[in-house]
Amino acid sequence: xxxxxxxxxxxxxxxxxxxxxxxxxxxxxxxxxxxxxxxxxxxxxxxxxxxxxxxxxxxxxxxxxxxxxxxxxxx
Amino acid sequence: xxxxxxxxxxxxxxxxxxxxxxxxxxxxxxxxxxxxxxxxxxxxxxxxxxxxxxxxxxxxxxxxxxxxxxxxxxxxxxxxxxxxxxxxxxxxxxxxxxxxxxxxxxxxxxxxxxxxxxxxxxxxxxxxxxxxxxxxxxxxxxxxxxxxxxxxxxxxxxxxxxx
Numbered sequence: 001x002x003x004x005x006x007x008x009x010x011x012x013x014x015x016x017x018x019x020x021x022x023x024x025x026x027x028x029x030x031x032x033x034x035x036x037x038x039x040x041x042x043x044x045x046x047x048x049x050x051x052x053x054x055x056x057x058x059x060x061x062x063x064x065x066x067x068x069x070x071x072x073x074x075x
Numbered sequence: 076x077x078x079x080x081x082x083x084x085x086x087x088x089x090x091x092x093x094x095x096x097x098x099x100x101x102x103x104x105x106x107x108x109x110x111x112x113x114x115x116x117x118x119x120x121x122x123x124x125x126x127x128x129x130x131x132x133x134x135x136x137x138x139x140x141x142x143x144x145x146x147x148x149x150x151x152x153x154x155x156x157x158x159x160x161x162x163x164x165x166x167x168x169x170x171x172x173x174x175x176x177x178x179x180x181x182x183x184x185x186x187x188x189x190x191x192x193x194x195x196x197x198x199x200x201x202x203x204x205x206x207x208x209x210x211x212x213x214x215x216x217x218x219x220x221x222x223x224x225x226x227x228x229x230x231x232x233x234x235x236x237x238x
Contacts, residue, residue, distance in 0.1 A: 012178060014101070
């Protein structure tokens, strides 16, 4: 998977990860993948809702320890 | 009705305390990040949130939900203590400490985010007249309007909230 942009939202709490992933989407092209990692446990549900609403796709996500990583494909 | 219209949220902010300033700003900025349109109508004490150099406080009175000042201690601050001079500053200091520890964005940064991302921010004209607040007392980027302005927006909103 080719990553167009990496976004570190570790340590941030609601709503910052969502605000930042939205901002990051503005910096990449359609079809690009943004890798975002966060430590806010709420970001798991929030990211799913965000993706549903905005039409972007979480192509993969994983958890390592307390770090959640999302791979978001821009619509 | 067009299906393509973005979802829309309207929020009324009525309170001018630190704790009550957060929900409208968080929801409005998140709504925009979720491709919705958002508007906050700041009225009555809510106008305080958008004043230049606002220093919002947390009221220590009549708030049993306030976390205990000393973790593990079974009692919070009794209301009778809350009336003493300096208790508002103390409650505010405690809240700001918790917020900073949890890495929550400060209010001025939240306001900045809302304005930059296109949240429509309306200051209530009538409240301004009543409280003697001038447009230049408010932060830049605030629109001035009344109940009609808000209702015109809210009539086409999918979500309407008041805090």
